[in-house]
Amino acid sequence: MAFKMIEQRHRVFSLGRVTAIAGNTLTELTRQKVFYGVLVFALLLIGTSGFMAQLSFQQEFQVLKDVSLGAMSIFISLLAIVGPARLLAQEIEDRTIYTILAKPVSRFEYLLGKLIGILLLLAISLVLMSAFFLSMLYLREQTVLRETAPQLANLPLPQMNDTLRTIRASAFNANLLPAIVVIYFKGCLLASLTLFISTFATTNIFTIFVMVFIYFIGHLQAMARDYWLQEKGMGWLAHVFLAFVALIFPDLQAFNLVDDAVAGAVIPLALFLKTALLGGFYTTIYLLLAATVFYGKEL
Amino acid sequence: MRILLVLGIVLAFGAIRLPIERHLAAAHHQHRFRTTEFNLSLREQIGQLGFIAALSGFRSLVADVLFIQAHVAWERTEWGRVLLLFRQVTTLQPRSILFWDMAAWHMAWNASVAALNDPSQPRQALRVKAQREYFALGKDFLERGIRNNPDRPQLYESLGRLYRDKYHDHEHAAEYFAEAAEHPDAPSYDKRFAAYELSYCEGREREAYAHLHALYLAGKNERLPTLITRLKFLEGKLNIPPGERIPDQPAAQK
Numbered sequence: 290m291a292f293k294m295i296e297q298r299h300r301v302f303s304l305g306r307v308t309a310i311a312g313n314t315l316t317e318l319t320r321q322k323v324f325y326g327v328l329v330f331a332l333l334l335i336g337t338s339g340f341m342a343q344l345s346f347q348q349e350f351q352v353l354k355d356v357s358l359g360a361m362s363i364f365i366s367l368l369a370i371v372g373p374a375r376l377l378a379q380e381i382e383d384r385t386i387y388t389i390l391a392k393p394v395s396r397f398e399y400l401l402g403k404l405i406g407i408l409l410l411l412a413i414s415l416v417l418m419s420a421f422f423l424s425m426l427y428l429r430e431q432t433v434l435r436e437t438a439p440q441l442a443n444l445p446l447p448q449m450n451d452t453l454r455t456i457r458a459s460a461f462n463a464n465l466l467p468a469i470v471v472i473y474f475k476g477c478l479l480a481s482l483t484l485f486i487s488t489f490a491t492t493n494i495f496t497i498f499v500m501v502f503i504y505f506i507g508h509l510q511a512m513a514r515d516y517w518l519q520e521k522g523m524g525w526l527a528h529v530f531l532a533f534v535a536l537i538f539p540d541l542q543a544f545n546l547v548d549d550a551v552a553g554a555v556i557p558l559a560l561f562l563k564t565a566l567l568g569g570f571y572t573t574i575y576l577l578l579a580a581t582v583f584y585g586k587e588l
Numbered sequence: 589m590r591i592l593l594v595l596g597i598v599l600a601f602g603a604i605r606l607p608i609e610r611h612l613a614a615a616h617h618q619h620r621f622r623t624t625e626f627n628l629s630l631r632e633q634i635g636q637l638g639f640i641a642a643l644s645g646f647r648s649l650v651a652d653v654l655f656i657q658a659h660v661a662w663e664r665t666e667w668g669r670v671l672l673l674f675r676q677v678t679t680l681q682p683r684s685i686l687f688w689d690m691a692a693w694h695m696a697w698n699a700s701v702a703a704l705n706d707p708s709q710p711r712q713a714l715r716v717k718a719q720r721e722y723f724a725l726g727k728d729f730l731e732r733g734i735r736n737n738p739d740r741p742q743l744y745e746s747l748g749r750l751y752r753d754k755y756h757d758h759e760h761a762a763e764y765f766a767e768a769a770e771h772p773d774a775p776s777y778d779k780r781f782a783a784y785e786l787s788y789c790e791g792r793e794r795e796a797y798a799h800l801h802a803l804y805l806a807g808k809n810e811r812l813p814t815l816i817t818r819l820k821f822l823e824g825k826l827n828i829p830p831g832e833r834i835p836d837q838p839a840a841q842k
Contacts, residue, residue: 348659351686352652359649366645447809451775458773508643511613511622514606536602540609541645542622548648549621552683553740560619563612570608574601578594585590 310402318372318410331364335422350459354551357422362472369479373407374496377487397580411476419469430460467561468550474568475544481575488582507541623682651681667699685742688733696726696750723754744768758788787818797822
């Protein structure tokens with residue numbers, strides 16, 4: 290009778306269990322030294338970007354934004370690869386995975402919790418870096434405005450307004466925000482893919498190596514895809530190879546909108562939503578693939 | 589068996605996402621995102637390391653590093669290197685107005701003057717020829733910049749300035765200032781500049797007068813000394829009846 294009651298209470302999928310695993314993963318990840326190392330380096334790079342080029346104000350803002358957003362993109366990608374790569378291998382090594390999976394926790398819940406924990410870490414890191422970057426940008430903008438103000442004093446009002454508008458437009462641009470969110474989608478994709486690789490990898494070093502290759506090839510995937518679909522006069526071997534690259538690897542260039550956003554290009558809402566949907570699609574599929582492999586894994 | 593299943597799912601997923609990715613890439617191109625072409629020419633220009641970095645999603649950073657190198661080359665007046673580096677920078681980051689503008693400025697303003705005053709070239713004809721070549725290089729940067737950024741006013745304005753200051757071609761200058769002024773985020777002076785340049789064009793005085801007069805009527809902020817001077821000049825040239833002429837001492841000058 291008691292067994293029946295317990296069985297009735299146990300649900301196949303529980304958000305509570307997933308949340309508990311996610312919270313635990315987040316705590317575990319934030320305790321890793323690598324997280325602080327990466328974050329400190331990213332903040333240092335963003336902090337020093339303002340001093341990298343002492344040029345005129347427009348050039349200075351451009352360099353500041355490029356370096357900062359580049360740093361954010363690098364470090365989010367790094368965290369998305371290094372964080373999940375260690376998780377499964379570490380838990381198997383420490384044997385904590387057995388304690389968790391011995392409880393009524395499904396392997397899918399376990400993986401989903403892990404992924405959510407990583408995605409939360411990426412979100413926190415990105416928010417921290419963005420806040421720091423925007424503060425730097427704001428401080429530089431104020432400094433430039435202060436320095437320029439005496440030179441504008443004798444100008445007619447419309448010209449003064451034009452100049453001030455140019456300075457402000459060179460500094461903060463609202464399009465930077467969707468571009469930063471797109472960096473996050475790329476991080477989600479990489480984290481999910483790393484989790485998938487780590488389900489069949491034996492060591493975390495192997496996972497990181499594979500992910501580094503995937504990262505580079507993923508940025509070439511669009512070229513391979515276009516060449517495969519548009520070029521007719523190539524041999525079958527090249528055709529098969531390009532098809533393999535196009536079908537297996539994710540298109541990481543689709544998430545590189547930040548370069549153009551820094552240059553002042555506007556990201557239309559529809560384009561942003563399509564990119565977000567693709568990111569969500571990739572993340573979900575790789576999670577399902579990870580679950581498929583993980584269910585068959587002998588622990 | 590499970591490995592085959594996973595591989596099958598990966599391939600099926602690839603086949604499903606293929607049209608989605610192509611559609612998204614087309615949408616990106618339509619909005620002028622991801623326009624940089626990664627080919628052998630770029631690889632030769634920026635070197636292997638830079639090419640890999642650019643391919644890995646850091647083309648903006650690579651462009652900045654090259655831009656700083658171009659700045660150093662400019663300080664050393666190494667014009668050939670400045671040109672080469674700016675070609676690389678603008679190839680990597682074609683959406684940055686600043687890079688096109690700076691490249692054109694270095695060529696048409698700085699390098700051209702250096703070429704004209706080149707002490708190692710005794711023949712003036714050759715110095716002038718070199719100067720004209722640098723003007724053309726500056727113009728080429730701006731024209732390519734406009735092709736990559738037709739939706740933004742700054743490069744039209746820069747090209748207008750180049751035609752005005754370097755070629756003394758007022759007709760083209762007026763045309764480009766007017767094109768810049770048509771953009772919603774253009775500075776207010778573009779409209780004035782277009783009218784000023786038009787006022788120097790033989791045979792188009794009536795049109796220029798209409799533009800300048802309309803600006804004059806637009807309000808006190810537009811009644812700047814150059815505008816008054818050009819308007820007075822055209823009133824005289826076109827024999828405008830005294831009753832229709834602007835006052836000799838306009839409000840803005842009082």
